[in-house]
Amino acid sequence: MSLGKRQSIWRKGCFFFPLHKDTCGRGKHQICRERSSEVYPGTWYVCSSLSVQYGIVLDAGSSRTTIYLYQWPAEKENNTGVVNETMKCRVEGPGISSLGQNPAQDEASWSSMKMCMAEIMDKIPSSQQNTTPLFLGATAGMRLLRQKNNTASDKILQDMREYLQRLPLSFQNASIISGEEEGLYGWITANYLKGNLIERNLWNAWVRPGGAETVGSLDLGGASTQIAFSVPSEEVPGDPRPDGFVEVWLYGYEYNVYTHSFTCYGKDEAEKKVLASLVQVCSVENPCYLQGYSITLSAEYIFGTPCNEKPKNYNPKQEITFVGTGDPVLCRATVRTMFDLTSCQGLSNCSFNGVYQPPVSGSFMVWFIHVLCSIHCSEMYPKKNEKYLRTYCYSSNLVYTLLVDGYGFSPQTWNNIRFQNRINNNSIAWPLGYMLTLSNKIPAQAKLLQLPMDNSVFAGLLFMFSALAILSVMFLIISVVRACY
Known part of the structure; x- marks a missing residue:
């Protein structure tokens, strides 16, 4: 499946994260995508020695467009907790669904968007721009326009694609996302930033947090409102399963997420x-x-x-x-x-x-x-x-x-x-979850790094070595005292 097309697959209430074809760039700064039965099937690996990678998402909302720049250490591209929001730029004027109605307003909006993109790209080294993935996700404003005038919405999306493809970036996708996807991406963002999905342990390895509970996400936008939260497996209704439930696999763990979007209630x-x-x-x-x-x-x-x-x-x-x-x-x-x-x-x-x-x-x-x-x-x-x-x-x-x-x-x-808009200087918004999903930064089936030993074994060894250290000190003191007297 081409990365430029919709990557997520919805089937019978299930959400599967995308798997990419076996391709690997030859250049020094290319991103390598290869499969491995021993690591993460279908995930991305970095072929270069660059220390930082970047990603850009345009949040084409109903009332405005916001452009986000994310970065993460290249050597840990497939780990979580390392993706951070570097900056965001709000495009002046209304959302892209208003394009084509007022020429003067359109000119001002395009000018502001180009200025924002210039500011964003200025943060990315020129040698890395052609490998920086670029995504655009349009939400309820464009969903309503598509319902009202499909021809107009198609033209706006095509104009956006043509503009983004001309930029010296790795353009990936520009599409209208569903309300349910918007809610799910927001849920992923919130839990990703709060460290509910995976965290570092004492051994500097990534493991699932013990006893961690996910948080629900509520989003009130300009044209729609979304709700998403995890439901325990024992509380999920049996067949036929009601609409709204999505099975999400993150790092090898299954989450039953209920998500729904109410259009016209933004x-x-x-x-x-x-x-x-x-x-x-x-x-x-x-x-x-x-x-x-x-x-x-x-x-x-x-x-x-x-x-x-x-x-x-x-x-x-x-x-x-x-x-x-x-x-x-x-x-x-x-x-x-x-x-x-x-x-x-x-x-x-x-x-x-x-x-x-x-x-x-x-x-x-x-x-x-x-x-x-x-x-x-x-x-x-x-x-x-x-x-x-x-x-x-x-x-x-x-x-x-x-x-x-x-x-x-x-x-x-x-x-x-x-009520919280940011976590550790990162916006709690769906674009981060969107980028993580479409760029496959979160694998569906992950072999989590295991502790070198069980916690109880570690505690026992720690106690034993501590006791030996104390006995050694006592023996040394006794030896010194005897030698002096």
Whole structure:
């Protein structure tokens, strides 16, 4: 299978990490891919003596594009815990799904992207650029555009491929990833960075952490939200297995991961659903906007998305002005109308909209909601970007409703969840898991390095040698005393 094509294979709820063909570069700085029955089948090995390798991922999200540069020691390319984020660059302007709509905006976006790529490439030695893998993964924004206009989404992807292929890098892949893949890659990233998959022991060997538990991942994007967490084997339903379960093999260990993506429930698209519900009841007052804030939006902005059904007598050029009232109680009630909570009543294995989900644990702090909703717009406006100002109260209610009413978090399970964007200067985001998977940095079947001896044997030997050392010192002292007297 060509590396430029989709590498992951989904079959009957299983996720298999890719195996590459037997090829090995002849140049000094080439990456060698060869199979070995004694090491990791189908994984990558480094043919050069270079100390550092690099990888680049473009996160083409719905609201913006972020470019990540990763690096890892070349001699440990197949180990974990060594891949680090060197830098990231945010491309100015909206996501790539907006390309082709505004020529001036397109020009600015392309210019910013080229500047970001120049900054990224400046961190990579020129002698290594042609072996640095380059990936692009597009998420919910492009998934929605493909649903709305497949021709437009194909053209954008083709334009991106042509641009990336012209760069002096090793372009690998540019594609729209599914919501389930996005959730799974985020789960891999979180657990990889936290060291839950593998770690170094006292002998400087890589082993699976004893007693380590994986963490679930919750991602609220602009157009979709993803949830992913591991479920114990004994709790996984039998045949027929419900949708959402994926068998993942990492370093020779199996994980049953539940992952699901809710399209149209990301922050930006969910806001449009709220606005649509207000328009349908002929209300221009928005309880989710801060007091004193007003904004005029076109009907095209609200209803020109597959997430909302167009009303009768729809006029895309119609303008609607919304005025914020900052009512936290009414805001939450309005946000809850977006979720179908009745189809899951009385069921412990259901989230919302009738979607199967096993019980999940976690916590969420909601103390700031009333404060953000009730303060006047003028108190925050001088301090915050207007682009984000109107969504503070709404976003708080969306996250709260999603966690409590949607995913089923309770006061008893709140203490296990944390809001964290970075671990050891690495972003907790799906691109790292994406790169690790497509470049096969994490082997599915790995022969873990074993301890030279069992821990109990080591402890026994340590005690024995310590006792011998003490006896030797005592014998030396006695000998000296006798010699002196």
